[in-house]
Amino acid sequence: MVTEISDFKFLKGSAYEVAPQLLGCILERELNGQLLRVKIVEVEAYDQTDPASHTFKGRTARSNTMFGPAGHLYVYFTYGMHYCCNIVTGNDGFGSGVLIRAAEPIDGTAIMEVNRKQTGVNLTNGPAKLCQVLSINREFDGHDLSTSPIRLIPQPPIQTSTISQSVRIGISKARETSWRFYITGNPYVSKTK
DNA sequence: AGCGGGATTTTCT
């Protein structure tokens, strides 16, 4: 019997501080009675001081969740077809969060393959791919990650020496800000630059 | 292996 104590206190730090601590943590999704689990391997920090963030220009209908309490899920829709998810960080009222860009399948891989009609690294080596395999959509914007059917299971911090830091992907503003973290050498990382 | 375009709709100017 495993007793899991979800300790989300660390999520109240700044997005930049929290991001590398999320590497190695488990994201669990209950879907039709099946359990899917992935290990987070690539993340990016965003906050309201950052021109690339959805929260930079203040609270909007879309970005509202990021201004809420830490430990909730911020799901946004983009490019007319994709969902991406963030873990909200920091204090209530300050718009910040960590984009989950890539993860490694741990349990339920066969279901993920069905959800995406792909296999191997293509299952989860990108933010919209991850949402697709876990069947995460707009309904889960604001979801509390300490509760079913989507839970974050914190893990002890991984060795600093196994973490790489680089610039963020796919943005046009604040391109030079190195707020992206990933597990060095993990095959599910979307881009190694 | 790398480039370019298309899909498709929300969001803000």
Added chain:
DNA sequence: GAAAATCCCGCTT
């Protein structure tokens, strides 16, 4: 009305 925290496919080298 254009751009967007993306992904996939087809074409070129």
